[in-house]
Amino acid sequence: MASSKFININLKIWRQKNAKEKGKIETYKLDNVSTDSSFLEMLDQLNEQLVSERQEPVAFDHDCREGICGMCSLFINGRAHGPDTGITTCQLHMRMFKNNDTIYVEPWRSKAFPVIKDLVVDRSAFDRIQQAGGFVSVNTSGNTIDANSTPVPKHDADRAFEAAACIGCGACVATCKNGSAMLFVGAKVSQYALLPQGKVEATQRVLNMVRQMDEEGFGNCTNTGACEVECPKGISLENIARMNREYLAASLK
Amino acid sequence: MSLDSKIPEGHISEKWTNHKNHLKLVAPNNRPKIDVIVVGTGLAGASAAASLGEMGYNVKAFCFQDSPRRAHSIAAQGGINAAKNYQNDGDSIYRLFYDTIKGGDYRAREANVHRLAEVSGNIIDQCVAQGVPFARDYGGLLDNRSFGGTQVQRTFYAAGQTGQQLLLGAYSALSRQIGLGRVEMYNRHEMLDLVKVDGKARGIIARNLITGEIERHSAHAVIIASGGYGNVYFLSTNAMGSNVTAAWKIHKQGAYFANPCYVQIHPTCIPVHGTNQSKLTLMSESLRNSGRIWVPKKKEDAEAIRAGKLKPTQIAEEDRDYYLERRYPAFGNLVPRDVASRAAKERCDAGFGIEANDTNEGVYLDFASEIKSKGRQAAYAQGNHHPTDEEIIKLGKQWVEEKYGNLFQMYEKITDENPYETPMKIYPAVHYTMGGVWVDYNLQSTIPGCFVAGEANFSDHGANRLGASALMQGLADGYFVLPYTVSNYLADEIRTGKIPTNSPEFDEAEKRVKDSINFFLNNNGTKSVDHFHKALGNIMWNKVGMGRNEKGLSEAVAEIDALRKEFYKEVYVPGSADELNPELEKALRVADFMELGQLMAMDALQRKESCGGHFREEYQDAEGETLRDDENFKFVGAWEYQGSDINKEVLHKEELNYEFIKIAARNYK
Numbered sequence: 001m002a003s004s005k006f007i008n009i010n011l012k013i014w015r016q017k018n019a020k021e022k023g024k025i026e027t028y029k030l031d032n033v034s035t036d037s038s039f040l041e042m043l044d045q046l047n048e049q050l051v052s053e054r055q056e057p058v059a060f061d062h063d064c065r066e067g068i069c070g071m072c073s074l075f076i077n078g079r080a081h082g083p084d085t086g087i088t089t090c091q092l093h094m095r096m097f098k099n100n101d102t103i104y105v106e107p108w109r110s111k112a113f114p115v116i117k118d119l120v121v122d123r124s125a126f127d128r129i130q131q132a133g134g135f136v137s138v139n140t141s142g143n144t145i146d147a148n149s150t151p152v153p154k155h156d157a158d159r160a161f162e163a164a165a166c167i168g169c170g171a172c173v174a175t176c177k178n179g180s181a182m183l184f185v186g187a188k189v190s191q192y193a194l195l196p197q198g199k200v201e202a203t204q205r206v207l208n209m210v211r212q213m214d215e216e217g218f219g220n221c222t223n224t225g226a227c228e229v230e231c232p233k234g235i236s237l238e239n240i241a242r243m244n245r246e247y248l249a250a251s252l253k
Numbered sequence: 254m255s256l257d258s259k260i261p262e263g264h265i266s267e268k269w270t271n272h273k274n275h276l277k278l279v280a281p282n283n284r285p286k287i288d289v290i291v292v293g294t295g296l297a298g299a300s301a302a303a304s305l306g307e308m309g310y311n312v313k314a315f316c317f318q319d320s321p322r323r324a325h326s327i328a329a330q331g332g333i334n335a336a337k338n339y340q341n342d343g344d345s346i347y348r349l350f351y352d353t354i355k356g357g358d359y360r361a362r363e364a365n366v367h368r369l370a371e372v373s374g375n376i377i378d379q380c381v382a383q384g385v386p387f388a389r390d391y392g393g394l395l396d397n398r399s400f401g402g403t404q405v406q407r408t409f410y411a412a413g414q415t416g417q418q419l420l421l422g423a424y425s426a427l428s429r430q431i432g433l434g435r436v437e438m439y440n441r442h443e444m445l446d447l448v449k450v451d452g453k454a455r456g457i458i459a460r461n462l463i464t465g466e467i468e469r470h471s472a473h474a475v476i477i478a479s480g481g482y483g484n485v486y487f488l489s490t491n492a493m494g495s496n497v498t499a500a501w502k503i504h505k506q507g508a509y510f511a512n513p514c515y516v517q518i519h520p521t522c523i524p525v526h527g528t529n530q531s532k533l534t535l536m537s538e539s540l541r542n543s544g545r546i547w548v549p550k551k552k553e554d555a556e557a558i559r560a561g562k563l564k565p566t567q568i569a570e571e572d573r574d575y576y577l578e579r580r581y582p583a584f585g586n587l588v589p590r591d592v593a594s595r596a597a598k599e600r601c602d603a604g605f606g607i608e609a610n611d612t613n614e615g616v617y618l619d620f621a622s623e624i625k626s627k628g629r630q631a632a633y634a635q636g637n638h639h640p641t642d643e644e645i646i647k648l649g650k651q652w653v654e655e656k657y658g659n660l661f662q663m664y665e666k667i668t669d670e671n672p673y674e675t676p677m678k679i680y681p682a683v684h685y686t687m688g689g690v691w692v693d694y695n696l697q698s699t700i701p702g703c704f705v706a707g708e709a710n711f712s713d714h715g716a717n718r719l720g721a722s723a724l725m726q727g728l729a730d731g732y733f734v735l736p737y738t739v740s741n742y743l744a745d746e747i748r749t750g751k752i753p754t755n756s757p758e759f760d761e762a763e764k765r766v767k768d769s770i771n772f773f774l775n776n777n778g779t780k781s782v783d784h785f786h787k788a789l790g791n792i793m794w795n796k797v798g799m800g801r802n803e804k805g806l807s808e809a810v811a812e813i814d815a816l817r818k819e820f821y822k823e824v825y826v827p828g829s830a831d832e833l834n835p836e837l838e839k840a841l842r843v844a845d846f847m848e849l850g851q852l853m854a855m856d857a858l859q860r861k862e863s864c865g866g867h868f869r870e871e872y873q874d875a876e877g878e879t880l881r882d883d884e885n886f887k888f889v890g891a892w893e894y895q896g897s898d899i900n901k902e903v904l905h906k907e908e909l910n911y912e913f914i915k916i917a918a919r920n921y922k
Contacts, residue, residue: 004527018832036526038667044531044783051781051836056827059835061319063492065532067663068417069323084666091666116463117833124440127320131432135425136384140304140732142375144382148339151393161386161411164418168322197384 004036007099011046013058014106016115023115025104035095039082040065040072042094043105059118065090067232070167073174074119075106080171080230088169088232108174112181112217123170125216126184132212133205134188136197150196160194163187165233172227172235178219183227185213186239193246203250210247256509256891256907259693260364265913266346269368272694276737277744284309287743288472288752290457292444292499294321296416296724297707298478299423300731301739306430308736310743313470314427314436315459317443317494317838322424325480325492326727329416330537330660331400332408333724335373340397344405346370351914353722356402356589357687357715358865358881359916360512360889362909364694365712372733373725377409379732385422387411398542400720402589402921408721413537413660419724423731442468443838444499445766447475447506447703450758454503454703458762460770462838465831467766469759471752474702474739477503478731481686481708483516485846485853486798487790489683490522490535496842497849500690500709508698509891509905511691511711513849514857517718517866518799519684520546520593523667523677524608524615533682534667536618537660538720541586543623543653544677546593547573548605548616559609565617565676576600580876584921591717591866591879592921594681598799599877601680608678619676624649681799685723687714687866688856691891691907695738696730699891704739706730711889716865770830773840778823782839785820789813789843789850797854802870809854814900817847851899852892859904862886883916 008031016023030049033042040062047057063071072089076082082092097103105119113121138144152160164187172183189206192198198205221240228237261272279287287310291302294316302314316324336349349370354361377395381387387409388396397406411418430436441462448456448471456471479499483489504510521536549555550572557563576596578585588596600606601614608615628649632640640648650673654661664672689711696704696712707727714722796809820843828834863872863879864886872880889907 034527034529037529038531041529041531045529048781048783051825051827054825054827057836059833063318063323063494064325064328065493066328066490066534067666068328068414069318069325069492070327071318071323086662087666091663093666093669095669120833123319127322127428127431127438127440130322130425130428133432135429136382137429138379138382138426139307140300140379140426140736142372142379142733144378147337147377147381147387148394150381152389153393154389154391157386157389157393160384161388161418164386164411164421165414167417168320191386192384195384195386197382 004034006032006034007094007097009033009097009100010102012102012104015058015118018117019114033094035093037094038065038090039076039092039094040090059120061120062090067091068167070169073108073121073169075108075174077104080175081232085229086232086234088167108170110173110179112179113170113173125218126168126170128216129181129185129209129212130188133208136192137201152195156194160191163190163194163235163239166235167233169232171230171232173218175226175230176219177224177226178222180221181213181218182221182240182243183231183235183237185209186243187235189243189246190239193242202246203253206243206246206250256691256905257693258362258907259695260362261694265363265367268364269371273737276741279740279744279747281309283747285311287311287746288313289474289476289739290470290472291315291476291478292457293324293478293480293709294427295324295326295478295480295707296420296423296727297731298476299324299420299427300728301476301478301706301735302436303423303426303430304732304736305739306435308740309435312430312436313439313472315439315442315444317441317462319440321427321438321440322421324420325495326420326724327417328492329724330413330535331539332398332410332415332721333376333419334400334407334721335377335409335725336370336407337374337377339395340406342405344407348405349373349407352403353713353719354715354914355919356717356719358717358879358919359715359883359887359911360864360909361713361715363911363913368734369713369726369729372729375733376725376728380419380422383422383426385411385418387418398539399587401538401541401587401593402584402719410539413539413657416724419728423728445502445841446762447503448758448762449506449700450752450756453701455752456754456759458766460766463833465829465834467763469754469763471754473743473746473749473752474704476704476706476735476739477690477709478706479709481689482846482849483683483686485789485850486683486793487786488525488530488533488794490519490533493532496845498842498845500705501845501849503690503698503700503703505894506700507894508700508703509691509893510689510852511889511891512688512856513853513892514797514860514867515687515716515865516683517590517685517687518594518681520590520597520681521618521679522682523664524680525610534663535682535684536664536677536679538590540618540657540660543656544586544618544620545575545622546577546586546616546618547575548600548607550574552604555605555607558607559613561609565607574605581921588921589717589719594799595868595877597681608680614680615678616680617676618679620653620672621676624653627652685718687711687716687718691889695741696734697738697742702742704735706735716867769841770837773824773826773837774830776821776824776826778825780823780825782824782826782836782843785816785824786839786843786846788816789847792816793850793853797850797857800868800870801857803858806854806858810851810858810900813847813851813854817851820844820847848899852902855899855902856890856892860886860890879919881918
C-alpha cells in the first residue's frame with residue numbers, strides 16, 4: 001500500500017428508524033481512520049464506536065465488498081458511490097478524503113426505492129422488472145444444442161457482455177433527476193437483443209420489461225447522461241438507445 | 254448410524270446413467286401437491302429452485318440478501334471448467350475426472366466426481382442457451398483458458414466476471430419461475446433452524462430480516478445451498494454475510510458434517526493492509542496464465558523493498574526467484590492452489606516476503622514477460638515484424654487489459670498502485686471450504702429429505718478444489734443432479750398432503766430460535782460481536798490455517814472453547830428483535846462459527862496426515878510436499894453432533910475406494 005496515514009473526519013449521516021418514521025441527518029466525529037481503509041471499513045469503525053457507546057449502529061447494505069454483488073449503495077457528498085468513478089461504495093477508499101473533511105452520507109433517493117432503515121433501501125422493483133422478461137425461456141433439460149453450434153460474432157458477444165456486466169446496484173436511478181431506470185433495463189434488454197439466443201422473445205421481452213418499469217414508478221429518460229457517469233460498471237447510454245429501438249420495433253409489430 | 258454413500262453399481266462411466274434410469278419419478282400432475290424449500294440462491298440454490306419450479310413443484314426460495322442476484326457466487330472471477338475439448342488439446346470426461354480427483358489429493362469420491370465431469374459439457378450448453386455471454390474468439394466460437402492443476406484449456410470464462418455472468422444466468426432462470434408464480438421468493442430472510450417431523454426434514458424457521466418476524470415454512474423436502482464457511486476466519490474472500498448458519502443448524506439436527514478441516518487458502522489475494530480490514534480481495538487464478546510469481550533471491554533485496562528503498566522493477570532478472578517455476582517445472586505458475594499457497598508461505602517464512610505489513614507477507618505476481626510476449630505477437634499479427642519496444646509494450650498492455658481489465662482496475666483501486674507498471678503484490682487468503690455437510694450420491698444428508706448442494710456439501714473436491722470447478726459443481730448439483738434425486742425422494746410423498754406448521758415440532762424449533770435471539774438481546778455484555786469474530790479468526794488463521802501441528806491444534810480447541818464461553822458472557826448486541834438489526838444477525842452467525850471452528854480444529858487434529866489444503870507440519874516429505882497416509886486416512890471424516898459440548902462430537906468414517914483411478918502421490922514437477 002503506497003503510503004498509509006490516518007485522518008479525522010466528521011460524518012453527517014441519514015438516520016431513519018424505519019420506513020414509516022421521519023429521518024434526519026445526525027453528526028458523528030470519527031478519528032484515526034486509515035486512508036487505506038475502504039469507505040465501508042470506515043463505517044464499520046464508526047459502528048464499532050457507536051456500539052461501544054451503547055448507541056444504535058448505522059444500518060447500511062453491503063456484502064461482497066469487492067464491487068460485484070451490487071448490494072452496497074450510498075450517496076456520498078451528493079454522488080452515487082462517492083467521489084470517484086468506475087467503482088462501487090465498497091471500492092471507495094478513504095485516501096479520497098482529507099483530514100477534517102465533512103462527509104455527507106445518504107441513502108439512494110428515489111420513489112421506487114423506499115428507505116427501509118437508515119441507509120438501507122428496497123430495490124426489489126429491479127427484481128420484478130427482471131421477472132417480467134429478463135430471461136430466455138429455456139428449460140434446464142441439459143439437452144439444448146451444443147454450445148458451439150451457433151457462432152456469435154465476437155463484436156456482438158463483447159457488447160452483450162458489457163451490457164450484462166450491470167450489477168443492479170441502482171446508482172443510475174439514484175443519480176437521475178427523473179429517477180429513471182432506463183440504463184438498468186436497457187442493459188438487460190440489450191444483452192439479449194445482441195445474442196441470437198435472446199432474439200426469439202425480443203418483442204415480448206422489451207414490452208413486458210418496460211411496462212413493469214413504468215408500473216414500479218421509475219421516471220422517464222431525458223438524456224442527461226448522469227447514469228452513465230455514475231455507473232460503477234461503465235454501462236453505456238447506447239443501451240438505452242438500443243432499448244428504445246427495440247421498443248419502437250416491438251410496438252409496431 | 255453407518256454411512257451409506259449409495260454409490261450405484263457398475264462401471265464408473267455408466268453409474269449415473271443407470272442410476273437416473275432407475276430413480277423414481279413424480280408425475281407432472283402430482284408435482285403441484287408437493288412443496289420444496291431451497292435455502293440460498295447462489296449457483297446451486299438458484300439453479301435448483303429454477304429447475305424444480307419449472308418441473309412443477311411448489312418452490313419457496315430464501316436468501317438473506319436483498320435480491321437472489323447478490324449471492325456470493327457472483328464474485329467468482331476466473332471461469333468454469335467443462336470437458337468439451339473445443340481446443341483439441343486432449344481433454345475428455347475422463348481427464349477432467351482424473352484431474353479433479355488428483356487435484357483433490359485423492360480424498361474425493363470417484364463416482365461423484367465422474368458424474369460432475371459427465372454433466373460439465375451440458376452446463377455450458379445450458380448457459381449459452383440462456384444467453385450467458387461467454388468470451389468468444391474471432392470466429393464466433395467459445396474461447397478457453399487454462400487453470401491450475403491441468404495441462405489442457407478447458408476453462409470457459411467471461412472476462413474476470415464469470416461467476417457474475419453464470420449467477421445472473423441462473424438468476425434469470427429463477428426470475429422466470431418467480432414471474433410465472435412457480436417459485437415464491439423470500440428476500441432478506443435468514444433460515445435459523447430446521448424442523449424435523451418423524452425424523453424427516455419438514456420445514457424451516459426463518460427470520461424476516463426487515464420486520465424481525467419469525468416465520469414457519471413447511472415443505473416435503475429442504476435443500477440447503479447456503480455456501481461455504483470461510484468466514485470462520487473473519488478475514489476471507491467471502492462476502493461479509495456469507496455464513497455457516499443454515500448448514501450448522503441442520504448439523505445440530507442430525508446431519509453429519511464432513512471434513513471440516515479442508516479449507517482452501519487461495520494463493521493470489523491482495524495482502525492485508527491493517528487492523529480495520531474487513532475482508533480480503535481475490536485476484537483471479539486466471540492471472541497465473543499470464544503472471545509469473547517471484548520474490549527476490551537475496552534477502553537484502555527483500556529487506557530493501559520492504560523498507561521502500563528498492564522497487565521491484567529495479568531487481569535484475571537473475572536476482573529474482575521464480576520459485577514455482579523452479580520447484581514445479583511441469584506446471585510452473587499453474588500448480589494447484591494449495592501448492593502455490595504453501596510455496597508462498599515458505600518463501601515469506603524464510604524472510605523473502607516483500608510486503609511491508611506486520612508479517613512481511615507478500616510475493617510478486619509479475620506481468621512484464623507476458624506484456625512483452627503478447628505485445629510482440631500482436632505487432633506481428635498487424636504485419637509489423639520489426640516493432641519497437643514501445644510498440645510492443647503498448648500492444649501488450651492492450652492485450653492484458655482485454656483479458657483482465659476489470660481485475661487490474663480492481664487492484665489499482667484497492668492498493669493505489671498500477672499493475673501495468675509494477676508487479677502486483679499478492680498473498681494467500683482463505684477462499685473456499687471443501688468440507689461441508691456430508692451427503693450421499695443423491696446429495697441427501699443423513700437427515701431424510703434434507704439435501705445439500707454446492708459449496709455447502711463436501712462431496713466433489715476432496716482436500717483441495719481446482720480452480721474453475723466450484724461454478725461447475727454448483728450448477729451441476731442444481732440443474733442436473735437434484736432435479737432427479739429430489740424427485741426420487743418425493744415420489745414417496747405424493748400422498749402426504751400439506752405439512753401443517755402448527756405441530757409441536759414447529760413450536761419447539763421456533764422456541765429455540767426465539768430463545769437464542771432473546772438471549773443475545775438481553776445479554777449484558779460489553780464487547781461487540783466483531784470483537785469476538787476477530788478473536789476467533791485470529792486463532793483459526795494462526796493455528797488452523799496454512800500450516801497446522803498437533804500442539805497448535807490442541808491449543809486451538811481449548812482456546813475456541815474458552816472464547817465461546819466468553820462470547821456468551823461478554824457479547825453486547827444493541828437494538829431489538831422486531832426490526833432490521835445487523836448486529837443481531839452477526840451474533841447469531843458468529844455463535845455458529847464458534848462451534849464450527851472448534852470442530853475444524855478437532856478434525857485437523859485427528860487427521861494425522863497432510864493432504865491438499867490440510868497441511869500438518871509433522872507430515873511432509875524432504876521437499877516440503879504433503880505426505881498422505883492412505884493406509885490410515887483414506888476416508889471421509891463425518892462428525893455427528895452430540896449436544897452443546899463440541900468436544901463430544903463423534904467421528905464416523907466413510908472409506909474411499911479408488912476403483913478406476915490408481916491412487917498415487919500427487920506430482921506437479
